[in-house]
Amino acid sequence: MKSRLFKALLYISGFFTAVICLAMNFFIIPKIEAGADGLRWLEMKFGYSEDYVIGFIIKSTSECRDIITNVQIPLDLFYMVCYGLFFSLLIIALLKKMTWLIAFPVTLSVVDLFEDLTLMNMFKSSDYIRFSGILTSVKTILMYICFLIIILLIIYRIKQHIEYKKGLPD
Template sequence: MTTRKVKADTVLLIVFGIITAVICAVMNLYLIPHIEASTDGMKCFDMSVLGYSYEEAKTFVGSLSSESLGIYLNRQLPLDFVYPIAYCVFFSLCILKMTKRKWLVCLPVVLAVFDYTENICSIIMLKNADFSQEIATLARCATTAKTMLMYAVFIVIIVLLIIFVVNKKKANKTNDGEK
């Protein structure tokens, strides 16, 4: 029986993958549905993938119950400030493990910057019902950019994974042929 040494980067990848998945599950399966329950079907800022108008943002904030507002400000958003760190590290480690193109790591980093911009704008809008149209516009742009970058990161990782697996299979066939 041979023992295989697990590399530290693999352990980190697994740990941050689990952290990312747990945070995502808590937000999407518990917190966000609870917040949205008081808004007559309106979506949280994070879930409005194509953004929202100033009027929609005002209506959403105005429709939140005090309980939902508290959950949004005191549970959802604090967790959503940890989430970008977790997925940024996880996605970056995935990319670094599968390619020499280190510059691709900038994608999850920029994604996290847009997520933080969205979160800060959300706090401003939730704490000040008289927020400006500029804040809503910045939030909408950050949400849309975050969504598009998230899709881009997923596509990059899927493509890299396919290339990685194909190259591994080719290497294994070559090694098997040399024996």
């Protein structure tokens, strides 16, 4: 489990997860929102209505739509692989064994994939709006569940470490 490959994958996936997250949140998404007259990017909302999406599409400039289809969505497809791998490996590392809990980040990545596919198609047809909004909500819930699992596992490992230190002779 603590092989060099495992550690390398954990660190590399964590690095790319952090870099992509920062790039999207500080550079790409603000450009998208500026190009859509200040409307929040769809993935940053907890679901959305058809009216909101239509307003977003109407207000978004051609440059904004180009950023979405040529930068944001392709980068998000790579991001989903990175964070899915990172969260899964982190859970395994914290528990020091394979566990069913990795089903949450794996499912999160799959839902994000389908969300990205529906977002790409939504600019061509409004038939995808409702389904895409549902996927965005499910993705958000799964993301919070993954964060909660990781936080609880970190607390568990800290508690174990403290108990271990207390058991050592002075």
